[in-house]
Amino acid sequence: xRRILAFLSFILLLVRFLNGxxxxxVNTMKSPYAQLSGVDMxxxxxxxxxxxxxxxxxxxxxxxxxxxxxMDPDISHGYRNFEIAAGLKEGEHHGPPFHDxxxxxxxxxxxxxYAVTKDPEIDRIMDxxxxxxxxxxxxxxYIHTPVIIEERKTxxxxxxxxxxxxxxxxxxxxxxxxxxHYHATGKTTLLDVAKKATDFLYDFYQEASPELARNAxxxxxxxxxxxxxxxxxxxxxxxxxxxxIDIRSLVENGTDHNQDRIPFRKxxxxxxxxxxxxxxxxxxxxxxxxxxDDSLFNALDLIWHDLVEKKLxxxxxxxxxxxxxxxxxxxYDQSSIQQVHQAYGRDYQLPNITAHNESCANIGNxxxxxxxxxxxxxxxxxxxxxxxxxxxxxxxxxLDGKRYFYTNxxxxxxxxxxxxxxxxxxxxxxxxxxxxxxxxIRTISEIHNYAYSLSDEGLWVNLYGxxxxxxxxxxxxxxxxxxxxGYPWDGNISILFEEVPEQELSVFLRIPGWCEKAGxxxxxxxxxxxxxxxxxxxxxxxxxxxxxxxxxxxMKIKLIEANPLVEETRNQVAVKRGPVVYCLESVDIPQEVKxxxxxxxxxxxxxxxxxxxxxxxxxxxxxxxxxxxxxxxSNRLYREISYEKPDSLHIRLVxxxxxxxxxxxxxxxxxxxx
Numbered sequence: 001x002r003r004i005l006a007f008l009s010f011i012l013l014l015v016r017f018l019n020g021x022x023x024x025x026v027n028t029m030k031s032p033y034a035q036l037s038g039v040d041m042x043x044x045x046x047x048x049x050x051x052x053x054x055x056x057x058x059x060x061x062x063x064x065x066x067x068x069x070x071m072d073p074d075i076s077h078g079y080r081n082f083e084i085a086a087g088l089k090e091g092e093h094h095g096p097p098f099h100d101x102x103x104x105x106x107x108x109x110x111x112x113x114y115a116v117t118k119d120p121e122i123d124r125i126m127d128x129x130x131x132x133x134x135x136x137x138x139x140x141x142y143i144h145t146p147v148i149i150e151e152r153k154t155x156x157x158x159x160x161x162x163x164x165x166x167x168x169x170x171x172x173x174x175x176x177x178x179x180x181h182y183h184a185t186g187k188t189t190l191l192d193v194a195k196k197a198t199d200f201l202y203d204f205y206q207e208a209s210p211e212l213a214r215n216a217x218x219x220x221x222x223x224x225x226x227x228x229x230x231x232x233x234x235x236x237x238x239x240x241x242x243x244x245i246d247i248r249s250l251v252e253n254g255t256d257h258n259q260d261r262i263p264f265r266k267x268x269x270x271x272x273x274x275x276x277x278x279x280x281x282x283x284x285x286x287x288x289x290x291x292x293d294d295s296l297f298n299a300l301d302l303i304w305h306d307l308v309e310k311k312l313x314x315x316x317x318x319x320x321x322x323x324x325x326x327x328x329x330x331x332y333d334q335s336s337i338q339q340v341h342q343a344y345g346r347d348y349q350l351p352n353i354t355a356h357n358e359s360c361a362n363i364g365n366x367x368x369x370x371x372x373x374x375x376x377x378x379x380x381x382x383x384x385x386x387x388x389x390x391x392x393x394x395x396x397x398x399l400d401g402k403r404y405f406y407t408n409x410x411x412x413x414x415x416x417x418x419x420x421x422x423x424x425x426x427x428x429x430x431x432x433x434x435x436x437x438x439x440x441i442r443t444i445s446e447i448h449n450y451a452y453s454l455s456d457e458g459l460w461v462n463l464y465g466x467x468x469x470x471x472x473x474x475x476x477x478x479x480x481x482x483x484x485x486g487y488p489w490d491g492n493i494s495i496l497f498e499e500v501p502e503q504e505l506s507v508f509l510r511i512p513g514w515c516e517k518a519g520x521x522x523x524x525x526x527x528x529x530x531x532x533x534x535x536x537x538x539x540x541x542x543x544x545x546x547x548x549x550x551x552x553x554x555m556k557i558k559l560i561e562a563n564p565l566v567e568e569t570r571n572q573v574a575v576k577r578g579p580v581v582y583c584l585e586s587v588d589i590p591q592e593v594k595x596x597x598x599x600x601x602x603x604x605x606x607x608x609x610x611x612x613x614x615x616x617x618x619x620x621x622x623x624x625x626x627x628x629x630x631x632x633x634s635n636r637l638y639r640e641i642s643y644e645k646p647d648s649l650h651i652r653l654v655x656x657x658x659x660x661x662x663x664x665x666x667x668x669x670x671x672x673x674x
Contacts, residue, residue, distance in 0.1 A: 032290065035375065036374045038453060039445075042116065042184075042505070044449070044468070047466045057257075058401060060114050061400060066441055070106060078095065082132045082136045083101065088132065089150070095147045097144075098218070099511075100174075101170040101220065105177070105439035106441060111177065126190075127187075137197070138151075141196035142200050159204075169218040172221030172225070173224065198240070219279050222241065223282055229241065230453075245284060249263035254337055257276075258276060265296065268306065270311055272343050274364070277361075278365050278368050282371055284300055285375060310348055313357060313410065314562070314576075316409070316412075317392035319343055321345045321349070322420070324343060360436050363393060366385050370548050371631075379535050386463060389463075398442045398661055399614040402438060403429060410669040425664065438474060451467060456538070460510070464484060491554055493551040496548045505543055507538075511534065511537055516533060518533070518552060520539070521552075522539065522550075572670040574671075575621060585654050585665050586667070587662050588654065594630070595666050599627075606621040613662060614661050618658050621653040626649065
């Protein structure tokens with residue numbers, strides 16, 4: 001029966017395409033338990049300003065540069081492994097077991113760029129790559145190059161023998177990339193590969209023992225399987241998605257590190273490996289959106305509050321610990337202490353110099369909050385999406401799009417006497433583990449998909465940036481508009497309607513939680529409502545061509561303090577303007593002054609000053625700070641404070657995401673308050 005339903009679903013998909021119906025449309029169909037849906041991936045185009053610049057760098061530097069590295073076996077075996085598995089090349093598998101997934105993520109970014117540009121050369125490259133991936137897949141649908149290359153030598157099948165082999169993780173990224181490729185091109189070539197892989201997982205999880213079926217390391221396949229269901233409407237894929245969550249409760253001797261010590265529906269805290277956690281939470285949110293299983297949302301809500309109220313960095317980064325223990329012996333029996341790595345720590349445990357904040361975890365945080373927003377329509381989730389995008393996401397890549405961070409600390413000092421596991425400077429290719437760069441690339445290529453959402457009531461404006469929107473509403477009415485703004489440096493946003501439906505339409509404008517006293521004008525007249533901070537302002541009327549909205553979001557410069565239980569930042573402040581968090585970088589202060597010598601007076605008057613770094617427009621903040629005793633701390637742990645009067649020092653704060661783009665430097669987000 002399942003095979004028959006799958007076949008009928010495929011026929012429906014084919015008929016939809018042959019009838020000329022937009023192949024991207026299925027991607028935007030609202031999930032039954034979600035309040036909102038996205039717009040088609042080719043509906044929004046950045047025109048100018050901040051995100052137009054970032055997309056251009058992604059298109060011209062990030063995608064092409066990283067693809068060149070993955071196609072060069074002297075740098076990476078990301079593509080060569082597929083060629084060997086396909087029998088096209090001789091050799092051994094090289095690289096980590098999740099290398100396939102890294103390549104799929106990069107491919108997804110390539111497909112998304114194609115969706116916007118329709119560049120025929122990109123289409124040709126994708127066709128060539130897909131042909132190789134197709135040849136690398138086993139007849140039964142299994143695809144994982146380390147195992148398949150070994151099978152070619154020994155003739156022995158050995159799938160899922162090692163739960164740390166990342167097989168389902170890789171397949172999950174294949175599924176997501178395949179769906180994006182299909183929506184971008186209308187071609188089913190990679191989707192057919194993904195369907196065979198998903199069918200393989202469906203059959204495997206029907207027959208596998210609970211112990212064998214616990215292969216859920218970094219569960220990107222939770223999101224991937226649901227996306228396959230949304231794209232193909234194969235009911236078996238939704239059944240598989242349910243089983244994947246349910247089987248976690250059968251795991252014996254699970255760990256907090258992998259979020260399976262406690263059944264998911266009973267979890268209340270963000271724990272363990274932060275990438276694995278955030279992918280799990282995003283996948284569970286996807287499943288809720290399709291099934292309405294309240295037990296999933298209840299757990300997600302509790303975990304979200306735990307993260308946002310006790311474990312989230314001011315930059316939106318998450319996963320504080322390189323290494324730690326969870327649970328600790330003060331809470332559980334001593335024998336239950338477990339090691340965690342790249343993980344969430346205890347409540348309020350947010351170190352700065354040793355902050356891990358893996359780029360993939362920050363991206364997973366975006367994925368999760370975006371899905372929570374679509375489910376609820378609540379602005380608080382988009383506030384986290386925006387915070388993370390402008391700060392911890394963009395910090396992961398240099399302004400020229402050529403170098404990448406794996407971790408994103410909030411303080412870097414050359415005086416630290418020990419080496420951390422990851423580089424203090426961005427790298428072109430992170431040879432030990434290059435999972436973050438392609439994840440960063442695909443996410444930046446897709447940010448235009450987050451700008452707007454649709455509901456039965458109308459249009460939701462989520463992100464601000466210069467763009468055009470050309471979409472169709474649920475009744476097929478056209479909606480075309482242009483957004484003009486200098487955001488995030490300028491809080492003035494203009495929206496001009498160029499084509500509108502005949503009936504009334506609500507336009508929901510997000511008023512960020514950081515904004516006070518927002519103002520809205522419609523056709524040069526004040527709107528009747530008073531916008532509330534941290535909510536969407538609804539403007540409902542029958543719009544006409546030429547109508548325009550002017551939204552003003554005052555960008556007060558704020559000094560931010562942390563809960564005093566965050567020991568590392570007590571009596572310190574971070575500086576924030578709009579959605580952008582700032583930091584002090586050593587290249588902006590005299591050579592004889594150390595970043596730790598500088599304090600911020602509570603009454604500091606900071607002024608925005610526009611400048612460029614690496615040909616990118618950046619808004620600095622300048623003002624007068626205080627500089628204290630410059631004596632060396634070499635070989636000293638403690639000393640008496642200085643009673644000398646501090647010197648006044650002109651400082652220049654740089655957006656956190658832009659630090660490290662002017663040569664080697666030290667940096668700190670948090671500064672002592674005087």
